[in-house]
Amino acid sequence: MTGGAFGAMVRGIVGPALVLFFVLGLWQGACDAWSIPPYVLPAPTDIGHALWRDAPTLTHALGSTLLVTLSALGLSIVIGSVIAFILVQNVVIERSLMPYVVVMQVTPVVAVAPLIVILVHNTFAALVLCAMLIAIFPVIANTLQGLKSIDPGLADYFRLHRATRWQTLWRLRLPSALPLFLAGVRVSSGLALVGAVVAEFVAGTGGNSAGLAYEILQSGFQMDIPRMFAALFLITLAGLCLFGVTTGVQNRLLGRWMASR
Amino acid sequence: MTRPDPARPLLAFHGAGRMFAGRSSDAPRGLAPISLNIAAGDFVTLLGPSGCGKSTLLKLAANLLEPDSGHVRWWGRGFVDAGLAGHRVTLVPQDATLMPWRSVAANVRLPLDLERLPRAQADAKVDQALRKVGLESVAALRPSALSGGMRMRVSIARALAAGPELLLMDEPFAALDELTRTALDTEMVHLCERSGLTTLFVTHSIAEAAFLSTRVIVMAADPGRIFAEYPVDPAGPRDEDFRLSDRFASICRDLTRLLAEAAR
Numbered sequence: 068m069t070g071g072a073f074g075a076m077v078r079g080i081v082g083p084a085l086v087l088f089f090v091l092g093l094w095q096g097a098c099d100a101w102s103i104p105p106y107v108l109p110a111p112t113d114i115g116h117a118l119w120r121d122a123p124t125l126t127h128a129l130g131s132t133l134l135v136t137l138s139a140l141g142l143s144i145v146i147g148s149v150i151a152f153i154l155v156q157n158v159v160i161e162r163s164l165m166p167y168v169v170v171m172q173v174t175p176v177v178a179v180a181p182l183i184v185i186l187v188h189n190t191f192a193a194l195v196l197c198a199m200l201i202a203i204f205p206v207i208a209n210t211l212q213g214l215k216s217i218d219p220g221l222a223d224y225f226r227l228h229r230a231t232r233w234q235t236l237w238r239l240r241l242p243s244a245l246p247l248f249l250a251g252v253r254v255s256s257g258l259a260l261v262g263a264v265v266a267e268f269v270a271g272t273g274g275n276s277a278g279l280a281y282e283i284l285q286s287g288f289q290m291d292i293p294r295m296f297a298a299l300f301l302i303t304l305a306g307l308c309l310f311g312v313t314t315g316v317q318n319r320l321l322g323r324w325m326a327s328r
Numbered sequence: 329m330t331r332p333d334p335a336r337p338l339l340a341f342h343g344a345g346r347m348f349a350g351r352s353s354d355a356p357r358g359l360a361p362i363s364l365n366i367a368a369g370d371f372v373t374l375l376g377p378s379g380c381g382k383s384t385l386l387k388l389a390a391n392l393l394e395p396d397s398g399h400v401r402w403w404g405r406g407f408v409d410a411g412l413a414g415h416r417v418t419l420v421p422q423d424a425t426l427m428p429w430r431s432v433a434a435n436v437r438l439p440l441d442l443e444r445l446p447r448a449q450a451d452a453k454v455d456q457a458l459r460k461v462g463l464e465s466v467a468a469l470r471p472s473a474l475s476g477g478m479r480m481r482v483s484i485a486r487a488l489a490a491g492p493e494l495l496l497m498d499e500p501f502a503a504l505d506e507l508t509r510t511a512l513d514t515e516m517v518h519l520c521e522r523s524g525l526t527t528l529f530v531t532h533s534i535a536e537a538a539f540l541s542t543r544v545i546v547m548a549a550d551p552g553r554i555f556a557e558y559p560v561d562p563a564g565p566r567d568e569d570f571r572l573s574d575r576f577a578s579i580c581r582d583l584t585r586l587l588a589e590a591a592r
C-alpha cells in the first residue's frame with residue numbers, strides 16, 4: 068500500500084522532471100549551437116546566472132509579491148465567505164446583490180486598477196485591493212453553491228428533529244459546503260497571484276514595495292532579458308507552491324470526504 | 329407486542345390531505361383528504377401503486393408538509409405541542425441519508441446531539457442502538473465503507489437512538505436484495521416487539537406488508553386515497569414459520585386481490 072503510494076509519487080515526480088531536463092537541455096543546446104544572443108533568448112545557464120547574481124533584489128521582490136498575494140487570498144477567503152453567507156440567507160437578498168457580484172467579476176480589473184491606484188493612497192492597500200477583486204469571485208460563487216448543495220433528505224431530517232438554525236448551519240450547511248469552498252480557494256490562490264502581478268504592473272511601484280512585476284519592467288527597460296526570465300521563473304515557482312499548498316490543505320481537510328468518493 | 333389501544337390515537341388524520349397543482353387537463357395529483365387513526369403499538373403499512381400519495385401521507389405525518397385540508401394530530405395535539413411534551417416522532421427515509429463526513433456512530437448520535445444530550449449519555453444510547461441492528465463493530469467507519477444494507481441499518485439505528493414513540497419509514501428496504509430484506513423484516517418485528525414502537529411503514533411488497541403489519545392500508549391513485557383497510561392477525565408469533573404458513577399465504581392472496589381492485 069505505502070509502496071504503491073510511494074511508487075506513484077516517484078512516478079509523479081520522475082516523469083515531469085525528465086521532461087524538464089529534456090526541454091532545458093534542448094533549449095541550452097539550441098542557444099549554444101546557433102549562438103543566440105542572451106537579449107534574444109537567454110539560455111537556461113544565463114537565467115540561472117541572473118538568478119544568482121540578483122538574488123537579493125529578486126527574493127525581496129518575491130517577498131513583496133507573495134505578501135500582496137497572500138493578503139489578497141486571505142481577505143478573499145474571509146470576505147468572500149461572508150458575502151456568500153449573506154447571499155444565502157434569503158432569496159431576495161441573493162437576487163438583489165448577485166448582479167453586482169457578477170458586475171464585479173466581469174469588469175476587467177486591469178481596467179479598474181489605475182483608478183484604484185489613484186484613489187487608494189497606500190500602495191500596498193491598492194495592490195491588495197486589486198488582487199482581491201480578481202481572486203474573490205471563485206470563493207463567493209463556490210461557497211454560495213456549497214451552502215446550497217444540501218442533501219434534501221438530511222435537511223428534512225434536521226427539520227423533523229427541530230434543529231435550530233445554528234445547529235443546521237454548523238452540522239449540515241458548513242460541512243456540505245466544505246468541498247466546494249476548498250475548490251474555490253484553490254482557484255482563488257492562483258488568481259490572487261495573477262492579481263498581485265497585474266496590480267504591480269499597473270501601479271509600477273518601485274522602491275521598498277517593488278514586486279516581481281516591477282523587476283520584469285525594469286529588466287525590460289535595461290534590456291536585461293535573463294533577469295526578466297529569472298523574475299518570471301520566480302513567479303511561476305510561487306504559483307506552483309501556492310497550488311501545492313492549497314491542494315495539500317484540500318486533501319487533508321477532505322480526507323473524510325475523499326474516503327466516500 | 330402491546331395491544332393497540334384505539335381509544336388513544338397516537339397519530340390521527342382528520343380529513344387531512346394535500347393536493348398538488350398541475351395542469352387542469354391532468355388527473356388530480358396528491359393525497360385527497362383522508363381520516364386515519366393510529367393507536368399506540370400499531371404497525372400500520374401503506375400499500376399501493378406508485379404515485380398514490382404514500383410518501384405524501386408520510387410527510388404529513390412527519391410535519392414536513394402542511395395539509396391543505398383538515399389537520400393532523402399527534403397525541404391529540406399539534407406537532408410542536410406534542411414535541412414539547414417529550415413525545416418523539418422520527419423518520420427513516422427511503423435512502424439512508426447519512427452524513428458522509430461523519431462516522432457511523434456520529435451519524436447515529438445526530439438526533440441526540442440535536443437535543444443536546446450530554447455526550448456520555450448519548451454514547452450509551454448509540455452503543456445500544458448499534459447493537460440492536462448488529463453494527464457495533466463498524467461504529468468508527470464512515471458510511472461510505474458500508475454496504476447498502478448496512479447503511480440502511482445505520483439509518484434505522486439512528487431512528488432507534490432517538491427513542492421514538494412513533495416511527496415513520498418510507499420504503500426503507502426497497503433498494504435491498506430479497507435476502508437482506510427478509511432478514512431486516514425479521515429484525516424489525518423483534519425491534520418493535522421489544523421497544524413497543526408504533527410504526528407507519530410504506531412498502532411496495534405485499535409479503536413485507538403481510539409479515540410486519542397489524543393493519544395494512546391499501547391505497548388507490550388519482551387522487552391518492554384510502555381504498556381499504558385490512559387487519560392482519562396471525563395466530564402465533566411472526567417468525568419464519570409464519571412466513572411459510574397457510575395463514576400468511578392467504579393474507580398475501582387477500583392483499584393481492586385488494587391491490588388489484590384498487591388499481592382498477
Ligand SMILES: Nc1ncnc2c1ncn2[C@@H]1O[C@H](COP(=O)(O)OP(=O)(O)OP(=O)(O)O)[C@@H](O)[C@H]1O
Pocket residue numbers: 348349357358359377378379380381382383384385552
Ligand atoms: N412536491 C410535489 N409537487 C408536485 N407534485 C407532487 C409533489 N410531491 C408529490 N407530488 C405528486 O403527488 C402524487 C403522490 O406522490 P407520492 O410521492 O406521495 O407518491 P407515492 O405513493 O409515494 O409513490 P411511490 O410509490 O412511487 O413513491 C404524485 O402524483 C406526485 O406526482
Ligand SMILES: [Mg+2]
Pocket residue numbers: 382383384
Ligand atoms: Mg414514495
